[in-house]
Amino acid sequence: MSHAHRPLSPALTLAALALLTLLLPLPAHAAPGPPPLIARANPGPPPSATRAVAGPPPFADGSGAAPPAVGGVWPVGLRPLVVRGWEPPATAYGPGHRGVDLAAPPGSAVRAVAPGRVSFAGRVAGRGVIAVELRATGNPPLRTTYEPVRPSVRKGTEVTTGDVLGTVEPTARYHCPTPCLHWGLRRADTYLNPLGLLPPWLLGGGPSRLLPLGGGSGALKVPWAGGVQVMEGGRWAGGGVDPEPPRVPDHTTHHTISHQAGPGG
Numbered sequence: 001m002s003h004a005h006r007p008l009s010p011a012l013t014l015a016a017l018a019l020l021t022l023l024l025p026l027p028a029h030a031a032p033g034p035p036p037l038i039a040r041a042n043p044g045p046p047p048s049a050t051r052a053v054a055g056p057p058p059f060a061d062g063s064g065a066a067p068p069a070v071g072g073v074w075p076v077g078l079r080p081l082v083v084r085g086w087e088p089p090a091t092a093y094g095p096g097h098r099g100v101d102l103a104a105p106p107g108s109a110v111r112a113v114a115p116g117r118v119s120f121a122g123r124v125a126g127r128g129v130i131a132v133e134l135r136a137t138g139n140p141p142l143r144t145t146y147e148p149v150r151p152s153v154r155k156g157t158e159v160t161t162g163d164v165l166g167t168v169e170p171t172a173r174y175h176c177p178t179p180c181l182h183w184g185l186r187r188a189d190t191y192l193n194p195l196g197l198l199p200p201w202l203l204g205g206g207p208s209r210l211l212p213l214g215g216g217s218g219a220l221k222v223p224w225a226g227g228v229q230v231m232e233g234g235r236w237a238g239g240g241v242d243p244e245p246p247r248v249p250d251h252t253t254h255h256t257i258s259h260q261a262g263p264g265g
Contacts, residue, residue: 013210026085067142067185068070070134071113071197072161075146076104086193098191099145099184106170108178110149112159113197119143121151121166130165134197138187144194145184 031052074080080102087097104110112132120131127148134142153159168181176182185194195203 003202022061034209066196067187067192067194068137069197069199070115070137070142071199071202072112073111074102074198075110075113075144075183076102076108080104080181082195083178086195088191088193099182100194101176101180101182102177103176104168104181106168108167108168108181110146110165110181112161112163112165113194116141116144116158118153118155118157118159118165121153121157122153127171128166128169132159132165140188142192142197143199144188145182147182147184149181206240220252 083101114134116132116134129147131145145157147168148171150169151166183194185192
C-alpha cells in the first residue's frame with residue numbers, strides 16, 4: 001500500500017534551503033605559499049663612476065718643489081764630473097737611476113755636503129754605505145747617501161759641511177765604467193735629485209762661470225760626461241729635466257742596494 005507524499009510547504013522549503021547553505025563548505029581560497037627560497041638581490045645604488053685619485057708616485061716629489069739648496073760643497077773634489085745623472089723610475093722597482101754618479105778615484109775623500117747626523121755607516125751587499133740626515137730640512141728630514149765608501153765615522157756622529165765621512169773604496173764590480181761615487185738623496189721613501197742640494201754658484205763652479213743666454217738670463221755650465229751641460233733658472237736647458245748622459249749598464253747589485261739599504265738611494 002503506497003502512501004502519497006505531501007508537498008512541503010513554502011516555509012519548510014525555505015528553511016531547508018537555508019540549512020543546506022550553512023552545511024555546504026565554502027570554496028577554498030588559495031593560501032599564500034612560502035616565500036621563494038632565492039630572493040631577487042637588491043641591486044642597491046649604482047657603482048660610483050668616480051675613479052680614485054692616485055697619490056704621487058713613491059719616487060717623485062709630490063709637491064714638485066726642488067730640495068732646499070743647503071749644500072756647501074760637492075761630496076768629492078771641487079767640481080767632479082757627473083758620469084750619470086738622476087733618472088727617477090716610474091715605479092718602485094722600475095728601471096732608473098736613484099742618484100748621481102760622480103767621477104772619483106779610489107781613496108778620494110768623501111765629505112758631508114751639509115750639516116747633519118750620520119744615521120748609517122756600514123756595509124750593504126759588500127759595499128760601504130754612509131747616510132747622513134740633514135739638519136733643519138723638515139720632518140722627515142732629507143737624507144743623503146754615499147757609496148761605495150770606507151767609513152771613517154760612526155752612526156750618531158754629528159757632522160758639518162765639508163767634514164770627511166770616509167774615502168771612496170775600490171770595487172771590482174760597480175755600475176760606473178770608471179771609479180765613481182754614487183750620491184743619493186731621499187725624503188722618507190721619496191727619491192730626489194741630489195744636485196738640487198747644491199746652490200747655483202757651486203753647480204757652475206763659482207759666480208765667474210755664469211754665462212748670459214738669450215733674454216739676459218743667467219746660465220750655469222755643469223761638467224758632464226762628454227763635455228758640459230747648461231742649467232738655466234735652476235733647470236736643465238732644453239726640456240726642464242736632467243740631461244741624458246751616456247748610457248751605462250746598470251747592474252742588478254746597484255738596484256739591490258737601492259731597495260735593501262735602509263739608509264739609501
